[in-house]
Amino acid sequence: MRYRTRLYIDLHLLYENVEKIRRLCPHNQILFMVKGDAYGHGMTQMVRFAVTELDIKEFGCATLGEARRLRDELPDLQFEVYVFSDTNLEFQSCADYYLHRRIIPVLSNLADLEYVLSDRDFLYFPLCLKFNTGMNRLGIMPAEVDQVISLFKKYQRKNIFHLITHFGTSSDLITSGSITERQYECFKAIKKQLLSAGIEIERSSAANSGAIEQGYALEETHIRPGLMLYGPSSLNASIRHQSLWTGRCISRLETYIISAFNVKKGDGVGYGNRTIPEEGAIGLIAIGYGDGFNGRMQAPEIYYAGHRGYIFGRVNMDMTQVFFPGIDQSQLKLTDKIFIWGHAPSEVLRFADQTGAIPYELFCGLTSRVPRLYGLDDLYGK
Numbered sequence: 001m002r003y004r005t006r007l008y009i010d011l012h013l014l015y016e017n018v019e020k021i022r023r024l025c026p027h028n029q030i031l032f033m034v035k036g037d038a039y040g041h042g043m044t045q046m047v048r049f050a051v052t053e054l055d056i057k058e059f060g061c062a063t064l065g066e067a068r069r070l071r072d073e074l075p076d077l078q079f080e081v082y083v084f085s086d087t088n089l090e091f092q093s094c095a096d097y098y099l100h101r102r103i104i105p106v107l108s109n110l111a112d113l114e115y116v117l118s119d120r121d122f123l124y125f126p127l128c129l130k131f132n133t134g135m136n137r138l139g140i141m142p143a144e145v146d147q148v149i150s151l152f153k154k155y156q157r158k159n160i161f162h163l164i165t166h167f168g169t170s171s172d173l174i175t176s177g178s179i180t181e182r183q184y185e186c187f188k189a190i191k192k193q194l195l196s197a198g199i200e201i202e203r204s205s206a207a208n209s210g211a212i213e214q215g216y217a218l219e220e221t222h223i224r225p226g227l228m229l230y231g232p233s234s235l236n237a238s239i240r241h242q243s244l245w246t247g248r249c250i251s252r253l254e255t256y257i258i259s260a261f262n263v264k265k266g267d268g269v270g271y272g273n274r275t276i277p278e279e280g281a282i283g284l285i286a287i288g289y290g291d292g293f294n295g296r297m298q299a300p301e302i303y304y305a306g307h308r309g310y311i312f313g314r315v316n317m318d319m320t321q322v323f324f325p326g327i328d329q330s331q332l333k334l335t336d337k338i339f340i341w342g343h344a345p346s347e348v349l350r351f352a353d354q355t356g357a358i359p360y361e362l363f364c365g366l367t368s369r370v371p372r373l374y375g376l377d378d379l380y381g382k
């Protein structure tokens with residue numbers, strides 16, 4: 001594990017982000033997406049804080065293992081947890097976990113639905129159904145609604161606990177006739193069909209961050225934000241300025257300079273001996289692909305004490321060269337922190353844009369060698 005390279009997570013900023021989402025969506029409950037270890041922020045800590053301090057009661061995982069971990073590590077807390085994709089319902093041992101630990105599988109095909117409906121043990125278990133309205137990933141097809149209704153009749157069930165669909169292009173501008181709008185129209189039609197067959201729908205949700213940021217699909221009981229809770233906008237760079245989202249990045253990625261030295265034009269540096277284009281200084285920072293950086297991170301800007309540097313040459317497993325043109329090595333202090341990104345969301349977004357990544361990947365890519373630290377700096381100071 002690293003000591004001075006770390007992801008600091010400010011829980012007060014999470015509190016603020018949730019408050020901001022509640023102001024944007026005053027009529028919706030939040031289903032907090034914590035898959036991927038809470039987008040790299042540490043699932044257990046995020047859920048504990050959200051339940052005890054933010055009064056959030058529902059969480060979304062991707063895998064049964066993630067949901068089990070939440071139940072194991074937070075046995076004292078009351079919350080609902082959903083498994084969205086990797087449900088493994090076909091294994092009896094997994095089905096038992098859902099039953100006995102109250103983990104709600106998102107049912108995305110007719111076979112899973114029939115399995116749950118036909119099993120007497122699941123008779124009083126909440127049913128969560130996901131429909132494919134045009135993203136064409138997971139979900140029951142719109143053409144299968146009649147079969148869903150027949151199955152409900154056959155097994156004498158009348159209630160859907162949570163009806164879900166997911167948008168595939170909500171990071172684009174949602175306009176009339178856009179794919180997102182067509183998806184949402186399809187969802188509303190499915191809802192209508194189910195309701196008119198006498199099936200009750202307790203909860204429903206469609207909006208992910210991209211939709212929420214555009215104030216879209218808020219007629220449902222719930223919203224399912226992921227990325228925006230952690231700070232950055234999920235809209236594409238070209239339309240980001242149209243986002244309603246004003247949250248801050250709850251994390252900052254800190255590292256420090258291990259070594260600094262001057263270089264001249266024509267010097268070769270690091271693996272591959274990349275040629276230095278002009279005079280300046282190299283600062284070696286204590287982060288590499290063993291921490292979640294990667295070789296495609298070429299030339300993103302990194303700022304230190306007002307100096308603009310950029311990643312130079314190949315990223316190594318354990319360290320990375322940052323080239324600061326026109327400065328002397330004495331201006332790079334070896335013990336000072338360097339921030340790869342700070343709490344201004346523009347910083348992680350810039351790093352993502354400049355490396356051809358998305359913030360989702362940057363967050364999820366950080367390995368366990370980078371410790372996650374939690375605090376309330378923003379509230380109480382450092």
Ligand SMILES: *Cc1c(COP(=O)(O)O)cnc(C)c1O
Nearest residue numbers: 033166208209224225226227234
């Ligand atoms: C990941 C996910 C979300 C959250 O998406 P963001 O873009 O991070 O807001 C919502 N719903 C489902 C089904 C998801 O898989």
